Amino acid sequence: MTSNDARQLLLLRSIEELSELPLEAANASEFFETLTQIIMGALGVSRGCIYYCDNGSQNMSLLYTKGLNAPQYLQVPDEIISVKLQNSLKKDGIFFLIPLKLGKKQIGLIGLGKKLTEANFSPKDRQLISPISSLMGLLLANFMSLYRSMEESKKLRAENLALVELMPSRLLESFPYLSASDQMKHVFQSAQSLASRREPILIVGSKGSGHRLITHLIHSISSSPIQSIRYLNCASDTQDISKLKNMLNEKTKEKSLINTSILVENIAALPRQTQQKLRNFLVAQRKKPSKGYLESSLIFSINGTRSSLNSGESLISDLVDFFKETTIVLPTLQELQKDLPIMIDFAVSFFAQRHKKEHLSISLQAKEYLEKRQWKANLAELEYLIEQAVISIPGMESVLEPHHFQSVELKSEVKYIPLPINVQALDEVRKAMIQNAMLLNDGKKVAAAELLGVTRQTLDNLITRLDLVFSKD
């Protein structure tokens, strides 16, 4: 074996060493150092440095140097290392440059503090350097992308912590998703300034974007002594609608709503007449709050974006327009891209605690998967997906991986398949029910209809359709 063969063997081993190098963004300096030392060791050089080029920039910044007084930045305007650049670096003790490439693009440079001549760097060595520099370029690019996202998330986390320190602790319980993006800061600031005013507040945001969370936040910030929050969902609960109607009626004050914070949800689902009453009530409250609801935070929420509501149904758009100064617009999850890492972290630890799986964590790949996911819905979807993954992960596993979320997604995508309904059988049931009801009420249609919970007209229609005949006596 000649010295050349030995060096080539070492260069080949360095490829192996490079491929085993873990991309741990947590320890950047160690990564840069090891990357440089692998090539330094293979070429028998004790002094070296490594540079990285920012996206699209001609400036390369120094990442690591060993034994060299290497300049902090290098201007590399061309893809080819120019003679001018090589000469200028000699005064800094850098005698040999290896480009680090990602495809055809030069993304970095390794500088070595030793002149490599034909004697210690043969043409065969030169041939081996090419795949090594490509591999190093690929590793460096991947590492930098991981590092950047971690740095960005660190920065956000630091900003988030600074914000958290400014907040009284009771608010944190009410608003766990406090985060540092401009959109969320705006929401937070709006909530803070509106909470101190005694005017109805309108929350506009698409479904699942955190209407109740913001209500909690406003309730916590407001200085009122009220302890409870009441939710009136106009879309689903008839009891809630009757409570709301009582509240709107001056003569029948709703006791359960007096001196509470009230969130009236989904007002677009209300009958037009009630909507009109609610509008008048809110407008009156804005001008002069009525006694019973003096201490209350009156919050009403509408699902949708402000632009869609403005161009939509006139009464709603009128409300949106009238309360534009006291409106909080909730961003969608897609708009909160910067906050996603924090939200994911929070939700994982929150649901892990709730389901007594405190040891659970989330892998970088899974986090990346969630960050890149197209969120059709909002916060509610994020919470649902994470909670389901936390519930479904087997006991012996402790790290949430992309496949845990994918299996939840697959399950949720299963569409509701209606069972084939046997219309004839249903009609038979209807016939029997009507006959029984008529029998029990001595053939009196009004009483039978009441028993069946339908109107007299509907009962008549059914009797005709089902060809039922009842004697008049």
Next chain:
Amino acid sequence: MTNYGFTITPEHGLVTIRFNGRLSRNDIKILREEILNNYSASTSIIIINMNLGEPSSLLVSIFLEVLDIRNRDGKGLAFCEMDRSTQKALQATGVLKYALSFDLETKAREYFNYDK
């Protein structure tokens, strides 16, 4: 040091490093810290027994670093029990240009007046 792919045996003014086989990346990291923190200064004599050792780029870079710290004065750094390819690799990378080499560890110890 045990439980790694190497052992370090310090004696009065002399330290012997032996390998148990190919070193992992973590082993190399620990070895580097150990040598640079405790033995790189020129006062200690280092004997590196390369029997069972396999030179890698990172290992060579440690040797070069020690030599650099000692201003290329390799009189206190000796390699021994190298096979031919290891010897050539250390020659090609310039390590043996400055350090001493012996075929047997006993000869290296004798050279430094140990085990006489």
